[in-house]
Amino acid sequence: MHVKTKLFILFAAVMAATACNNQPTEKKLTGNPKIDKLKLPDNFNADHLYSPGDNKQGSWVSMTFDPKGRMIVSDQYGYLYRLQLPAIGDTTTKIQIEQMKIGADTSSKVTMGYAQGLLYAFNSLYVMVNHNKDEKFDKGSGLYRLQDKDGDDNFETITLLRELEGEGEHGPHSIVMAPDKKSLYVIAGNFTRQPEMNRYSIRTSDSTDNLLPMIKDPNGHDQHSHARGGWIAHIDSTGTNWDLVASGFRNPFDMAFNNAGELFTYDSDMEWDFGMPWYRPTRICHVTSGAEFGWRHGTGKWNPSFPDNLPAIVNIGQGSPTNVVYGGNAHFPEKYKKAVFAFDWSFGIIYAVHLEPNGASYNAKAEEFLSGAPLPLTDGVIGPDGALYFLTGGRRLESDLYRIYYKDNKENTEVLAAEEPTELQQQRRKLEAFHGGPQAGAVEAAWPFLKHEDRFIRFAARIAIENQPVAEWQAKALQEKDPATMIQLGIALARQGKPDVKSALFTQLTTIDYSKLSESQQSDLLRAFELAITRLGEPDAAQKTLLIAYLDPHYPAKDNILNRGLSKLLVHLDAPKAVEKTMSLLADAKDDPEEQKTATASADLIMRNPQYGLDIANMLAKMPPMQQTFYATVLSQAKQGWTPPLQEQYFKWYYTAFGFKGGHSFLGFIDNARRNALALLPKDQFEHFNIISGDSLARSGGADVAKVQPKGPGRRWKVEEATLMIDSGLHNRNFEQGKAMFAATLCSSCHTVKGAGGVAGPDLTQLGTRFSNKDILEAIIEPSKTISDQYEATVFTMKDGSSITGRLVNEDDAKYFVSQNPFSPKDLKEIDKKSVNGKKESTVSVMLPGLINRLSPEELRDLMAYIKSGGNEKDSMFISSDKLTKK
Structure with missing residues (x-):
């Protein structure tokens, strides 16, 4: 039996069993498709309250309630609105909605909006604007405070509390109230430059802190991210004092405190890195004071095991994190009152994250609370009535407002008592009181806890x-004799010391008896050496000799994490046997079961949605060996220690690697590592190793030109006409013709479906689970109407009066590197910065308009069926109605 067939039968059986045993009781259909598509636990009800798109009020992405029980929302690209909602069970009262009048200017001009964060607090409306100034909107990205000082129910006073540099989907995001009810917390993604702070609970650095050869995303994503990543700050109500609480995120949208006063967020990783050894699934993070979570560009991401960053408390899997809200004020059963709800925009799932105290932190388990397809979740909040209100939309998608409540909402109204922190959580907080700057007695108080068994305690102490x-502590640190304490102090000195301490630090750390350490302590020690090199500078010849003599006898180890640390260090140090030993490991390295589980955390989605579950399964079935990929990347910087047989073995590995399956950037990462290794060869050897390493495979990674062309007759398709036709139904469609039209219209040149196609644009495999027919057709027919900042072009105005337009992929101190051809994104034009007069984002999409105008109605139906099915030929759209009837 074919592998795909086996997988499909297996997943169908599992789906059936899951539906019978684990899913909520099937609810009666309401006749409202927006409600009927939702999956909820038993005894929960849903109301669809409003569709702003029906009234040309945009796509809503943030919300809050004011003291009068009115909801305030923001269009992602426009105004703020205020709503008076009917009570639960009231089917006669209509929603009252108004566009808010803000500031002295009450004209049609947008004076406040574009908000990805809203909070009503301290008799003020706090607004996190995520948008650069333009002709329509003169308020740039930043945190604003709106006040109604004259009591006329309009906010006439607008105060900019802090301007922020950054915008777009990874820009500044949400604001939440602190547990003390006297201050606020704000959160921002990795495209938002970290502003100057008054206080730093954690002292960040622009250093990547990783000896793995740096390869940025080969498709141009994250090229302009700031090295410190996304961040969280604690501020006072006036926005005067800012304290950096945590950093090293990728793009967390929101955060929430539980009733013990502990902070949580939901962070993402780059899905294009799926299958790479540095990929991390979307995850729930317990954000403690001074926390660092290790996100960096490309290969620079830190392993969660690194002691200088904190791990997730639970990995979720693939997705696009948005809202986070705590259920404490909900009129829900206690199980859900104590849960943190995490929203996934991509797959349309609200997770209820159940927390269990574990030492100074928590263990967590994520339960699917609500789901629907398509359901692009944006923001949510617990209302004054104890119901969960949430929005869908974003990127100008069709937007909706929903309300979720338990039974008749008259039960479970009691407020939960504040949860008492565990003994270790209390100890961690005592140590955190010393964060933020010099304090008397801090060193003496923290020192004993550097060797504590609890990782969060050790982290807080350091x-x-x-x-x-x-x-105050360097001399004492260099005299310390306890190995566990010495390791943590070595990390601290590497991070905060000056280069002149390097020799003494290497000498001290190499006195530790490596063989008597636990595996986790050995890993921490290797990290201390790595940090000393990245922060304090390269070791001199004598120091190299010392380090190699100390580390080499322990390589290889029995543990994959240890071998990653040892291989990085020894190859970087040019250890004589490093290449030979690493190549021996590369030959048959196996991934750890736990690591495979972490990397493939999205496998549970297979049993949640058959529409795209099989696609994930196919990817996981061809996952590359991550440990081997790591060794190959490490060896791409090796200059010494090669023999001809080892070189043959190494470069032939790449040929095999091009057959693995990973995320969109997998082949690019592999090819860039290959190219880095080839660049170190003598010129007379380049051609041979270029051929045997798979240069032909690297070059043929794109989609072929379609052989089947449309028969037509075509027409100039309009969104309304095409939507009406597709909405009438997609039945008995021709899968092969749909696939052929996907190539003929050049979609496959830029977009991937089921792992095949180009990478200049987003993956369309899951498009049908998130977008309506109108959304899809509008994106095809009017591509410039909404341009994601992830794929926008830049217009460069040159000093000679000319202009250059293309997608800015990379830059260095002297040049911009621009991709101008969406069908060949790797061909880059170099622009000398000295010749540029200015640059701005283009309002024209790099996607060409009119690509479907050659298609007849039947060909367009087949194309839409192919796109909506995610390339699944077993979808019901391709099964004839008589076969469906027989089934």
Whole structure:
């Protein structure tokens, strides 16, 4: 039996069993498709309250309630609106909605909007604007405070609390109330430059802190992200004092405190990195004071095991994190009152994350609370009535407002008592009191806890010491004799010391008896050496000799994490046997079961949605060996230690690697590592190793020109006409013709479906689970109407009066590197920065309009069926009605 057939039968059986045993009781259909598509636990009800798109009020992405129980929302690209909602069970009262009048200018001009964060607090409306100034909107990205000082129910006073540099989907996001009810927390994604702070609970650095050869995303994503990543700050109500609480995120949209006063967020990773050894699934993070979560560009991401960052408390899987809200004020059963709800825009799932105290942190389990397809979830909040209100939309998609409540909402109204922190959580907080700057007694108080068994305690103790002047503790650190304490102090000195401490630090760390350490302590020690090199500078010849003599006898180890650390260090140090030993490991390295589980955390989606579950299964079935990929990347910087047989073996590995299946950037990462290794060869050897390493495979990674062309007759398709035709139904469609039209209209040149196609644009495999027919057709017919900042072009105005337009992929101090051809995105034009007068984002999409105008109605139906099915030929759209009847 064919592998795909086996997988399909297996998944169908599992789906059936899951539906019978684990899913909520099937609810009666209401006749409202927006409600009927939702899956909820038993005894929960849903109301569809409003569709702003029906009234040309945009696509809503943020919300809050004011003291009068009115909801305030924001269009992602426009105004703020205020709503008076009917009570639960009231079917006669209509929603009252108004566009809010803000500031002295009450004309049609947008004076406040574009908000990805809203919070009503301290008799004010706080607005996190995520948008650069333009002709329509003169308020740039930043945090604003709106006040109604004259009591006329309009906010006439607008105060900019802090301007922020960054916008778009990874820009500044949400604001939440602090547990003390006297201050606020704000959160921003990795395209938002970290502003100057008054206080730093964690002292960040632009250093990547990773000896793995740096390869940025080969498709141009994240090229302009700031090295420190996304961040969270604690501020006072006036926005005067800012404290950096945590950093090293990719793009967390929101955060929430539980009733113990602990903070949580839902962070993403780059889905194009799926299958790479540095990929991390979307995850729930317990954000403690001074926390660092290790996101960096491309290969620079830190392993969650690194002691200088904190791990997730639960990995979710693939997705696009948006809202986070705590259920404490909900009129829900206690199980859900204590849950943190995490929203996934991509797959349309609200997870209820159940927390269980574990030492100084938590264990967590994520339960699917609500789901629907398509259901692009944006923001949510617990209302004054104890119901969960949430929005869908974003990117100008069709937007909706929903309300979720338990039974008749008259039960479970009691407020949960504040949860008492565990003993270790209390100890962690005592140590965190020393974060943020010099304090008397901090070093003495934190020192004993550097060797504590609890990782969060150790982390808090080290951050407390790092916040004190190095001169107060450096000498004491270099005299320390306890190995566990020495390791943590070595990390602290590497991060906060000056280069002149490097020799003494290497000498001290190499006195530790490596063989008597636990595996986690050995890993921490290797990280201390790595940080000393990245922060304090390259070791001199004598120091190299010392380090190689100390590390080489322990390589290879029995543990994959240890071998990653040892291989990086020894290859970087040019250890004589490093290449030979690493090549021996590369030959048959196996991934750890736990690591495979982490990397493939999205496998549970297979049993949630058969529409795209099989596509994920196919990807996981061809996952590349991550440990081998790591070794190959490490060896791409090796200059010494090669023999001809080892070189043959190494470069032939790449030929095999091009047959693996990963995310969109997988082949690019593999090819860039290959190219880096080839660049170190003598010129007379280049051609041979270029051929045997798979250069032909690297070059043929794109989609072929379609052989089947449309028969037509075509027409100039309009959104309304095409939507009406597709909405009438997609039945008995021709899968092969749909696939052929996907290539003939050049869609496959830029977009991937089921792992095949180009990478200049987003993956369309899951498009049908998130977008309506109108959304899809509008994106095809009017591509410039909404342009994601992930794929926008830049217009460069040159000093000679000319202009250059293309997608800015990379830049260095001297040049911009621009991709101008969406069908050949790797061909880059180099622009000398000295010749550029200015640059701005283009309002024209790099996607060409009119690509479907050659298609007849039947060909367009087949194309839409192919796109909506995600390339699944077993979808019901391709099964004849008589066969469906027989089934």
